[in-house]
Structures are given as C-alpha cells and as structure tokens.
C-alpha cells in the first residue's frame with residue numbers, strides 16, 4: 001500500500017480473533033468466522049496520533065458476509081474473553097443493498113475503505 005504525504009488520515013482494519021467450528025450467527029450453519037476491528041487514525045510521519053470511530057465486524061467464511069458487531073461485544077473479544085455471538089449482536093446490511101468489492105465481489109458493509117477479503121481499495 002502506498003502512502004503519499006507526511007500526515008493524513010488512514011483507515012485500519014485488522015483481525016483480532018478467529019473462531020472455527022462454531023454456529024455461524026448469520027446463516028446458522030457450522031462455519032468459521034473472524035472478528036475484525038476497524039478504526040480511523042490521524043498520523044504524522046506514519047506515527048498514529050489518535051484514533052476514533054472504532055468499530056467491530058464479523059467476517060464469516062461459510063456465507064461470505066461482513067456484518068457490524070456490537071461495540072461492547074467487540075471490545076470483550078478484543079480483551080480476550082470468550083463471547084458467544086448471538087444474532088442480535090450483529091447488524092448486517094441488506095444483502096441486496098450492500099456494496100460489493102469491485103475486485104473479488106465480496107459483499108461489504110458500507111463503512112469499509114479497503115476490502116477485508118482481498119485488500120483492494122473500494123474507492124470511497
């Protein structure tokens with residue numbers, strides 16, 4: 001990824017947890033999902049100075065969905081606690097209305113700047 005300029009705003013999305021052989025809270029099948037954390041940060045010379053707008057997402061492998069996760073559930077998972085994610089903890093955009101990645105055509109939450117599946121820019 002290229003950075004131009006000595007300061008600016010970047011979006012960072014990273015995986016903080018991964019669960020295997022669990023019941024997928026999106027489609028109800030046995031599957032696998034990852035928990036992602038996304039935030040924006042302001043940097044000077046690539047040193048992050050502050051962060052805001054932290055959000056958590058669940059990325060399922062069984063049904064290829066990315067849904068927003070409740071903030072308190074996400075921070076519990078980030079703190080290393082085992083949490084069972086229920087259907088009411090996740091907020092999926094309407095599949096038909098969700099934007100899709102131009103590169104790999106994964107359905108994505110509108111908040112993403114980079115595709116969490118293939119890393120390509122979504123051009124927002």
Ligand SMILES: [Zn+2]
Pocket residue numbers: 024025026027028029031060061062063064
């Ligand atoms: Zn699923």
Ligand SMILES: [Zn+2]
Pocket residue numbers: 101102103104105106115116117118119120
């Ligand atoms: Zn993609």
